[in-house]
Amino acid sequence: MGIDIMPKQTHTEEEVLAAILKALHDINMENAVRGEPCHSLAGQLQTRTVEHLRKLASLYHVPGYSKMNKAALAQAMAERMAEPELARHLLAAPGRHSWELFKAAAAMDLYQNDHMTPELYHGPQNICLLQLYAHEGEVYVVVPDELKQAFAVLKQEGFVKERDHKVLLLAYAEAAVSLYGVIQMDDFVALFNKQNRHKTDVDEMFQELIGHVTEDSVFCFWEDYLVNSGLEEDDFKTVELYVKHGKGKPRYIPPQDELLDYEDPGYYEETPQIEALRDYLIDFVFEDEEQAEDFVDDVYFACVMNLPGQSLTDSFKAIVENHGLKMTERQVKDIYPMMMDINNNARCWVNNGFTPSELAQQYGYAASPPLHKKTGPNDPCPCGSGKKHKKCCMFK
Numbered sequence: 001m002g003i004d005i006m007p008k009q010t011h012t013e014e015e016v017l018a019a020i021l022k023a024l025h026d027i028n029m030e031n032a033v034r035g036e037p038c039h040s041l042a043g044q045l046q047t048r049t050v051e052h053l054r055k056l057a058s059l060y061h062v063p064g065y066s067k068m069n070k071a072a073l074a075q076a077m078a079e080r081m082a083e084p085e086l087a088r089h090l091l092a093a094p095g096r097h098s099w100e101l102f103k104a105a106a107a108m109d110l111y112q113n114d115h116m117t118p119e120l121y122h123g124p125q126n127i128c129l130l131q132l133y134a135h136e137g138e139v140y141v142v143v144p145d146e147l148k149q150a151f152a153v154l155k156q157e158g159f160v161k162e163r164d165h166k167v168l169l170l171a172y173a174e175a176a177v178s179l180y181g182v183i184q185m186d187d188f189v190a191l192f193n194k195q196n197r198h199k200t201d202v203d204e205m206f207q208e209l210i211g212h213v214t215e216d217s218v219f220c221f222w223e224d225y226l227v228n229s230g231l232e233e234d235d236f237k238t239v240e241l242y243v244k245h246g247k248g249k250p251r252y253i254p255p256q257d258e259l260l261d262y263e264d265p266g267y268y269e270e271t272p273q274i275e276a277l278r279d280y281l282i283d284f285v286f287e288d289e290e291q292a293e294d295f296v297d298d299v300y301f302a303c304v305m306n307l308p309g310q311s312l313t314d315s316f317k318a319i320v321e322n323h324g325l326k327m328t329e330r331q332v333k334d335i336y337p338m339m340m341d342i343n344n345n346a347r348c349w350v351n352n353g354f355t356p357s358e359l360a361q362q363y364g365y366a367a368s369p370p371l372h373k374k375t376g377p378n379d380p381c382p383c384g385s386g387k388k389h390k391k392c393c394m395f396k
Contacts, residue, residue, distance in 0.1 A: 021114055028139045031118060031125075032132035037110060041081060041144035044131045045074035053077060056128065060086060078146060081128065087150035088159055094124050096167045096263070102143065103160070105130055106151050111141040165198045166208055173209050175262035177219040177228040180251070181305065181349030182242045185224050187251065195256045218265050228349075241307050245350045250362070252353030268300050273341040280334060285325070295323050299339050303346035312343055 011019075033047045045053060053073045057065035062080050065073055080086060094102060101120045105111035121141065124130050129147060133140045143151075154160060172192050176183050183191075185202050193199045206221070213220050220229045222236045231239050253259070261267050268274075274296055281292035302315040316339050320327065327335065344357045351359055 024117060025114065025139065027118060028116060028132060029134045031121075032134035032139055034134050036135055037133040037140050037142045038131070039109070039142060039145050041078040041128075041146040042074045044142070044144050045077050045128060046070065047131070048074075048128070077128070078144075082146035082150055084150045084153045084157075087147060088154055090127055090129060091151070091154070091159075091163065093127065094129070096171045098124050099163065099167050101141070102129060105141040106143040106148050109142075111143075112138065113141070116141070161198075165200075168192075168196065168198075169200060169205060169208050170212055171260055171263045173212075173219050173226060174265070175259050177226060178262040178265050178267065179259065179347060179353045181228045181231065182239050182246070183226050185221075185226055188226050191251075191253060194253070195259070238307070242349050245308055246352050249352050249359070250354065252347065252351075252358070266297065268304075269347065271342070271345045273338065273345050274300065277335070277338040277342060280338065285327075285331065285335075291323070295319065296342075298322070299342055300346055303339075303343040304348055306343070306348065307350055312340070 038044050038047075050070050050073065053070065054065055057073060057077055057080075060077065060080050062073075062076050065076065068076060081090070091099075091102070097120050101113070101116065102124055104113075116139075121130065121132060125132060130141055130143045133142060151160075169192065172188070176188055176191070185205065189200055189202055189205055192205070209219070209226075210221065218229055220227055220232055222231075222239055225239065225243070227236065227239055231242075277299065278292050278296045281295055282289050286292045286295070298319045299316065302319060303312070306312055306315065313336075316336060345355050347353045347355055354362075
């Protein structure tokens with residue numbers, strides 16, 4: 001694929017954000033009930049199909065549900081769901097972000113959040129904990145009054161505090177295996193206790209988290225370690241290597257809000273090195289931004305999981321082949337150094353979350369040297385024109 005010397009059209013951050021928020025608003029409108037918000041549980045349940053209500057009535061053990069018409073079924077369901085014990089069971093289901101959404105909506109008559117995505121409300125709405133309404137061009141989240149009352153009772157009993165603790169434990173586990181790959185359970189407990197007033201111990205941590213280990217979970221256990229589930233594929237043989245090469249190195253511990261960003265297994269910090277490669281790929285290699293984003297993701301996580309003795313160059317070549325790129329000599333000279341720069345600033349599992357550059361500064365040795373010292377594509381052009389290098393002399 002040849003170099004396109006004419007940069008593609010770009011958009012400002014404000015334009016991109018506005019487009020994202022508009023798309024989210026449209027999606028949320030589609031997932032909402034049209035009309036004035038209803039605050040009664042029976043009224044909200046009336047908006048569901050009979051099939052949906054009967055399925056839930058079976059799960060919630062509503063007697064005689066199969067012979068009820070829709071109105072009677074909605075009323076019987078409302079009475080059953082308002083019982084604090086069933087509410088306790090239902091509120092144990094949502095994940096951290098959905099749980100925070102429910103608590104926020106339960107504190108208000110009409111809750112709005114322009115940044116709300118479907119995965120936050122889909123689960124709670126499916127089990128009738130809340131309902132979205134589209135009214136006069138706005139989207140509102142409404143927790144029915146009966147569930148608010150049940151929630152208030154549970155809060156007095158300490159359920160909410162305990163639920164917050166369990167949700168946070170799960171979030172820390174998912175974040176830890178994304179950032180570190182492997183972490184000893186004692187170290188995990190120390191990390192959690194350092195950043196939270198409600199403490200835990202290894203026994204509670206294990207008992208709480210083991211119930212979340214499924215085929216789809218991002219973590220699992222191996223001996224006394226909490227491990228990224230991707231390392232299970234080789235019967236945990238690689239785990240021992242990460243433990244061996246990470247031994248004696250300090251652990252990178254970001255503030256809690258930054259650490260919990262890693263709860264998303266696809267998350268990573270946006271660095272200048274990542275931005276430089278992504279911009280280059282968008283401007284001169286790929287047809288669209290999604291292809292460039294996928295390529296950058298593959299490069300970054302190859303760096304994160306790389307072990308001493310493994311060839312990063314071979315990994316990079318495999319990524320290039322997997323994306324079907326046939327690069328010119330000039331592109332090879334431009335892209336490979338950028339990938340190595342990403343590696344030097346990637347939060348590597350073998351370094352307990354520190355980047356090679358950070359460890360080099362701590363211990364006074366050199367990280368893998370960048371393979372180029374030349375001006376980057378987004379740096380000011382050395383000719384002094386004031387333009388970006390890629391829009392001026394980069395290809396002369």
